[in-house]
Amino acid sequence: MKSRTRHCELIITAWALFSFGLAAFAAPAKPNVLFIAVDDLNDWVGCFGGNPQVKTPNLDRLADDGGLVMMNAYAPSTVCGPSRSSILTGAHCYRTGVYGNQNNLKNAPKAKDLVTLPEYFSQHGYYTISMGKIFHSHPVPGSEERDDGQWAFDEWHKWLGGVGPESAERPVSGIPNLPEETGYHRKAFDWGPTKGNDEKLMRDHRTASWAADQLNTRDFDGKPFFMAIGFTQPHLQWYLPQKYFDMYPLDDVDLPKTLANDRDDIIDDKGRPLYHTSTTWARMEKYGKHREAVRAYLAAVTFVDECIGVLLDGLARSSYADNTIVVLWGDHGWNLGDHTLWCKHSCYESSLQIPLLVRAPGIQGGQRRSALIETIDVYPSLCTLAGIPLPEHLAGQSFVELMRNPDTKWKEAAVSRFRNGDTIRTDALRYTEYTNPKGKRTSRMLYDHSSDPLENQNVAEKRTDESQTLSKQLNQIKGRDGKPGGK
Ligand SMILES: [Ca+2]
Ligand SMILES: [Ca+2]
Numbered sequence: 001m002k003s004r005t006r007h008c009e010l011i012i013t014a015w016a017l018f019s020f021g022l023a024a025f026a027a028p029a030k031p032n033v034l035f036i037a038v039d040d041l042n043d044w045v046g047c048f049g050g051n052p053q054v055k056t057p058n059l060d061r062l063a064d065d066g067g068l069v070m071m072n073a074y075a076p077s078t079v080c081g082p083s084r085s086s087i088l089t090g091a092h093c094y095r096t097g098v099y100g101n102q103n104n105l106k107n108a109p110k111a112k113d114l115v116t117l118p119e120y121f122s123q124h125g126y127y128t129i130s131m132g133k134i135f136h137s138h139p140v141p142g143s144e145e146r147d148d149g150q151w152a153f154d155e156w157h158k159w160l161g162g163v164g165p166e167s168a169e170r171p172v173s174g175i176p177n178l179p180e181e182t183g184y185h186r187k188a189f190d191w192g193p194t195k196g197n198d199e200k201l202m203r204d205h206r207t208a209s210w211a212a213d214q215l216n217t218r219d220f221d222g223k224p225f226f227m228a229i230g231f232t233q234p235h236l237q238w239y240l241p242q243k244y245f246d247m248y249p250l251d252d253v254d255l256p257k258t259l260a261n262d263r264d265d266i267i268d269d270k271g272r273p274l275y276h277t278s279t280t281w282a283r284m285e286k287y288g289k290h291r292e293a294v295r296a297y298l299a300a301v302t303f304v305d306e307c308i309g310v311l312l313d314g315l316a317r318s319s320y321a322d323n324t325i326v327v328l329w330g331d332h333g334w335n336l337g338d339h340t341l342w343c344k345h346s347c348y349e350s351s352l353q354i355p356l357l358v359r360a361p362g363i364q365g366g367q368r369r370s371a372l373i374e375t376i377d378v379y380p381s382l383c384t385l386a387g388i389p390l391p392e393h394l395a396g397q398s399f400v401e402l403m404r405n406p407d408t409k410w411k412e413a414a415v416s417r418f419r420n421g422d423t424i425r426t427d428a429l430r431y432t433e434y435t436n437p438k439g440k441r442t443s444r445m446l447y448d449h450s451s452d453p454l455e456n457q458n459v460a461e462k463r464t465d466e467s468q469t470l471s472k473q474l475n476q477i478k479g480r481d482g483k484p485g486g487k
Contacts, residue, residue, distance in 0.1 A: 030224035039235040041330035058309030066365035073356035075332035081136040090379030094482035127220035132230030162203030191238035191296035212314020234300030244299035431470035
């Protein structure tokens with residue numbers, strides 16, 4: 001009797017396995033996508049090595065736990081609008097025509113025909129849902145509303161409140177603004193403790209908790225999901241619970257190496273230095289606040305890391321834990337006093353390099369990749385991972401094979417643009433050229449990362465053959481990526 005029962009069990013098990021195999025063969029489960037944007041996060045993340053002092057246990061855990069760390073990933077521009085427009089369309093700024101935050105992707109004449117990543121996934125059977133900053137936000141003329149890219153998702157939610165400093169007076173950092181500073185930066189470059197000391201009240205923390213709840217309570221109409229979550233720190237202002245500042249005792253904070261005359265070797269076509277001292281840098285210098293501001297950025301990174309941990313923990317305890325692609329990206333880099341610059345408005349490596357972490361089911365992670373990745377490569381990569389055909393307009397390249405095999409043949413350059421500067425990064429060099437409105441080159445920079453990783457020695461006029469070669473390569477890519485089809 002016992003052996004007969006055992007025999008029946010075997011038949012049932014075999015039938016179940018056979019049926020499961022047929023089902024898997026007929027319709028393999030599509031992986032979900034968790035798409036995480038972090039505003040103004042540079043490579044000051046433990047696993048990226050940009051600053052050994054930073055504390056990012058959750059991002060480092062993602063890297064160790066199946067993540068692939070893209071060590072040389074670059075933004076196409078150094079402000080939100082063009083950078084986000086490019087990752088969301090898989091097309092370079094030269095193709096979208098979105099070069100600055102004043103251009104809205106939705107109305108950009110050259111980009112109107114480009115289907116954005118969430119729209120494309122929705123068209124291919126995904127339930128798309130979002131909270132937080134994914135698209136750059138634009139005013140809607142004649143309306144109190146804002147265009148935050150709601151139109152690109154099946155379900156879109158505005159972020160939930162948040163908490164600021166105790167006092168409404170600005171700035172709260174204790175430094176006066178300079179008279180010549182106007183508008184946004186007069187108030188924006190600020191930091192200080194929030195009212196109370198509770199991170200759960202903060203906007204990004206609420207976004208993370210909301211997303212974790214969705215993952216544990218929703219079935220998304222039985223479809224695979226594409227969930228886009230946008231965190232706003234470490235974008236200014238750095239108003240944070242005091243405990244995050246306390247994690248970095250001020251006297252122990254190291255500053256990035258800064259040379260006072262660093263930018264004097266960037267000369268325009270009339271022989272004059274191209275740059276004047278940035279007003280923010282001058283203010284920080286005058287009031288001796290560089291170290292406090294570096295600490296505030298570190299604190300903001302650790303705070304957003306905590307929020308990312310809430311989200312990843314939510315995913316880990318959900319039923320989607322094993323079948324969800326996670327891609328986490330910063331929209332551009334950030335300067336913290338290096339090159340006598342604060343913020344992100346330059347063609348230096350520090351403005352352009354981004355953190356990019358990808359974890360995909362079935363692909364071994366816990367590794368690093370050194371290939372040059374552009375954010376326009378994310379769109380085709382996610383399509384490939386999801387088994388969706390690539391739309392024709394994409395200019396980027398799927399890095400899925402590179403995820404599997406570090407020796408995969410790959411592109412040799414990454415290009416970016418900020419204002420009138422176009423820049424190209426190769427394995428060892430970064431070359432940048434600035435042009436006037438008539439397209440005439442007015443200035444250029446060449447840095448050799450093999451000997452000068454901090455980009456302090458501009459050798460463009462000493463190594464003119466290499467400058468010329470890179471200029472040609474850069475302009476070929478600009479021409480190619482500006483065309484429909486991108487290739
Ligand atoms: Ca940004
Ligand atoms: Ca220099």
